[in-house]
Amino acid sequence: MKIARFRVADGPVRLGRVDGDTVTDLSDVPGVGSSLRAILPELDSLRATIETASGAVHPLSDVVLEAPVDDPQKYLGIGMNYAAHAEEARQAGVPVPENQMWFNKQVSCIVGPYADVERPAVSEQLDYEVELAVVIGRRCRHVSRDDAAGVVGGYLVANDVSVRDWLAKRSPTFTLGKSFDTHGPLGPWLTTADEVPDPHDLELSLTVNGEERQRARTDDLIYDIYDQIEYLTTVMTLMPGDILATGTPAGIGAPTGSWLKPGDVVRASVEGLGSLENTVVEAR
The missing domain is CATH 3.90.850.10 (Fumarylacetoacetase-like, C-terminal domain)
Known part of the structure; x- marks a missing residue:
């Protein structure tokens, strides 16, 4: 599973599932939010939901990719x-x-x-x-x-x-x-x-x-x-x-x-x- 932090134009940063050359918005998945660091300990329990989520799909060429983890402690x-x-x-x-x-x-x-x-x-x-x-x-x-x-x-x-x-x-x-x-x-x-x-x-x-x-x-x-x-x-x-x-x-x-x-x-x-x-x- 590949998870990105991305935004569309000047919109808010979101989490998304990367499949090939597209990213699927995970904003509507309960418990996901917009911080990858926050959900890392829960990835195993969230995996099935994330893998089957069907949010808005964007070509990667149309989004701005951000650092996947921008707020590590170390x-x-x-x-x-x-x-x-x-x-x-x-x-x-x-x-x-x-x-x-x-x-x-x-x-x-x-x-x-x-x-x-x-x-x-x-x-x-x-x-x-x-x-x-x-x-x-x-x-x-x-x-x-x-x-x-x-x-x-x-x-x-x-x-x-x-x-x-x-x-x-x-x-x-x-x-x-x-x-x-x-x-x-x-x-x-x-x-x-x-x-x-x-x-x-x-x-x-x-x-x-x-x-x-x-x-x-x-x-x-x-x-x-x-x-x-x-x-x-x-x-x-x-x-x-x-x-x-x-x-x-x-x-x-x-x-x-x-x-x-x-x-x-x-x-x-x-x-x-x-x-x-x-x-x-x-x-x-």
Whole structure:
């Protein structure tokens, strides 16, 4: 099942079921409302109703897709978690961490799958990172690796947009360099976990103006999704709607100085989950 947040023209944001190239409005389904985060813990009980709902149907080309979850309590990302990317970093003189290395992206960075991404006035070192993102489906703490699949609500495509000089020099905790406004495109919809038989066997890719920059499979993850959930829930309670960006593969712009510039169109895709397409603009 694929669930989107969308609006028609300047109308209110609604939830909808995505089927092929259409979205069915779920506004009249009791208990659904307009917040995906709010219904995540109830998706199992709502599934039959959502799957058979017959609200207004809109072509996807006629609606504006919003970030499927725009109000998570936490948006966490893991660094250097693909083997090829870690080697890329090592060759550039960046030490490879011995354990999972997590950072915060402030939730105010989140934008929709086709929203503009701003190049900030304070830096030209704007970089891209295609990632598979996990959306937590229920409140959980101290989750074992064996039980971790059961707390996943679904999956999204993420572009972990990064301002490299702010990561390396201005904010050594990563938080600021990862959290500029508009630097968290997510979407295009939530694909529920039951539709992703093996999240560790998916292809990711990213192009800039049609030129391929990244391509890899999630079997190159150093710490897989279930390792990540076990590690994080040792420390904190994860809540419905929390987003985990699981790492980016090799091919980022930093090693060659291939920074994004205004006018660039960045397309990030994950097999079976869809694509984001964001245009870079000067900060307003």
